[in-house]
Amino acid sequence: MRDDRLKATQAERLRELNSTRPVKVIAVTGGKGGVGKTTVSSNLAVSIAAAGRDVMLVDADLGLANVDVLLGLHTRFHLGHVVAGQCTLEDAIVTGPHGLQIVPAASGVQHMASLSAAEHAGIIRAFSDLYHRVEVLVVDTAAGLSDSVLTFSRAAHHVLIVVCDEPASITDAYALIKVLSREHAVQRFQILANQTRRSGEGPALYDKISRVCDRFLNVTLEFAGSVPYDDYLRRAVQRQTAVVEAYPASISSVALKNLATKADKWSAPQGARGHLEFFVERMVGARIGPTTVLQ
16 A cells, blocks of 8 residues: 555656656748658657657647658547547557657548637647656648648747748748748747758758848748758658668668757757747646646
């Protein structure tokens, strides 16, 4: 009996410790679809987890989710079930490579692609009820300028913009930065050049975006690096596994692991910023109390 009480006390202390640790949240977005956000998000999360961090990956492309497909996972529940009250957020979590915790979303569910602002806020607040040990949360957003993209990006501490060297991708990336900065007070962005095909293309692409932003916006941009076009990445997608696991020596894998090393050094939150954020209670050192997804 005494041992049971001791174990219960130790478990409660562990939950309290986990609930007061700030979580670094990285939103991976890009404006245009097809730039490789999900591939970057998945490999970034797997790489940080492989380095020994406690990482959670959230598929926030709520209506067209594919993180679970990309990583070859079989899931029973997803965020659609959470929103519908059919399970808890805890129930939806599945485990991936290196202990990576993954929250899958629904695919082909129209309602999930058009949730209200209150429902998006409810999903974010639901994370405050998790006692999981989490150091880094990677959020794979949808494409475009939907409410979900803007809400999840604003609720993160670091916004990683994935962009390719093509006019539509550059234009959409700039539009996303413009809306997030002018309407949602996001002032700092990391720029990742993806699918580059020649040396120097990544920095040149960053310079294009930086020059326009310097002229018209009050933002700070940082170059997060380049991920070269690589047939091994395509093969990894076909195998439904992360390229950093399937082909660790490939050029894309090396670049993505370098990105993870950089991201691991990005600052953790120093305190709540006064608006909706993931794991906000851990930043103020106390839990406000249980929340529900839908009010």
